[in-house]
Amino acid sequence: MTSQFDIQLSLESDFQTLVTAADRVRHENVGDAVHLRGLIELSNFCRCRCGYCGINADNKSVTRYRMTEEDVRQSVPLAIQFGYGTIVFQAGEDLGLTEDFIARQVEWIKSLPTPWGVPLAVTLSLGQRTAAEYKRWRDAGANRCLIRFETSSEKLFAQWHPHDPDGQKRRLNFLYELRGLGYEIGTGFLIGAPGQTPDDWRSDLETIRTLQPDMIGIGPYLPHPQTALGQLPENELVPPTKQNVLRTLALCRLLCPKANIPSTTALAALDKTHGHEDGLCCGANVIMPNLTPGKYRRLYEIYPAKSNTAEEAERFDAILKARIQSLGRVVGRGPGNSLQYTN
Numbered sequence: 001m002t003s004q005f006d007i008q009l010s011l012e013s014d015f016q017t018l019v020t021a022a023d024r025v026r027h028e029n030v031g032d033a034v035h036l037r038g039l040i041e042l043s044n045f046c047r048c049r050c051g052y053c054g055i056n057a058d059n060k061s062v063t064r065y066r067m068t069e070e071d072v073r074q075s076v077p078l079a080i081q082f083g084y085g086t087i088v089f090q091a092g093e094d095l096g097l098t099e100d101f102i103a104r105q106v107e108w109i110k111s112l113p114t115p116w117g118v119p120l121a122v123t124l125s126l127g128q129r130t131a132a133e134y135k136r137w138r139d140a141g142a143n144r145c146l147i148r149f150e151t152s153s154e155k156l157f158a159q160w161h162p163h164d165p166d167g168q169k170r171r172l173n174f175l176y177e178l179r180g181l182g183y184e185i186g187t188g189f190l191i192g193a194p195g196q197t198p199d200d201w202r203s204d205l206e207t208i209r210t211l212q213p214d215m216i217g218i219g220p221y222l223p224h225p226q227t228a229l230g231q232l233p234e235n236e237l238v239p240p241t242k243q244n245v246l247r248t249l250a251l252c253r254l255l256c257p258k259a260n261i262p263s264t265t266a267l268a269a270l271d272k273t274h275g276h277e278d279g280l281c282c283g284a285n286v287i288m289p290n291l292t293p294g295k296y297r298r299l300y301e302i303y304p305a306k307s308n309t310a311e312e313a314e315r316f317d318a319i320l321k322a323r324i325q326s327l328g329r330v331v332g333r334g335p336g337n338s339l340q341y342t343n
Helices: 004-011 015-030 069-082 099-111 131-140 154-160 167-180 198-211 242-255 265-270 275-280 313-326
Strands: 033-043 086-091 121-125 144-146 184-191 215-220
Touching (some): 004 198, 015 242, 069 086, 069 099, 069 313, 086 144, 099 131, 144 215, 167 198, 215 242, 242 275, 275 313
Parallel strands (some): 121 144
């Protein structure tokens, strides 16, 4: 297990040495498969006022949408067509996505036959809803839940969430509660958001070490001009650079050798040509292609650099798989469950 001292040393160590070590650990622990998860952005309504997010409740310029059941049932079969073993439902914290609605979609997805012989896995990234709702969705068949803790600093969390200043501890506790319900838990934090210091960066990594999540989502802070944080100058102490994100991915692989770690869309936004591939070379083993219908995708603008005019799904799928194979990796088959707690 990597210690706090090791984290500090690694943050200052030679980048290529760190990356090489992370790629070796990834190969030895989760293999060469890259698992593809079909992302469906259900809604951009949100009751939260997060200071960095473009779809926060205070942004009145957003054209809001909420997908219908028909929309969902047209999108999900693409995952089976392309061989993606998981559906990821993502949304703002939208109470209009009712407990019953989500439960019905999960139950329907789990009933679908797949060529690989096991049902699609379902990941929920719907925010901090109630434990009772998440239990209902777990009972319906949902497998995983993603909620970023965002920062280990209570002070920074309060600055980024002025309407929920005490929410940081509650969010971390909720991750443990979700694990108790039987979910694979995913979490992560932002690199280079306003106010983050090198000490905060190290503390965030120490939180990952302590939590040992099943999935770790790391992304750069990408300022949105219509947010409070988007008006602040760039963080010079921890710049949200591609190399800092890749360094963090590599460290997370060393801290959690068996976790699923995506090469994120936000990383690809920093480098549209090589972002995904570079993430895969630094310890990542997951990519989440977007299956949201085009008429909604451009409206889910959590940050302005987010790709919202992606190539037609079938063409993008072919390009993505060719890129994976060009790295000497293989496309994963089936749900790609976490290996964190298996022998």
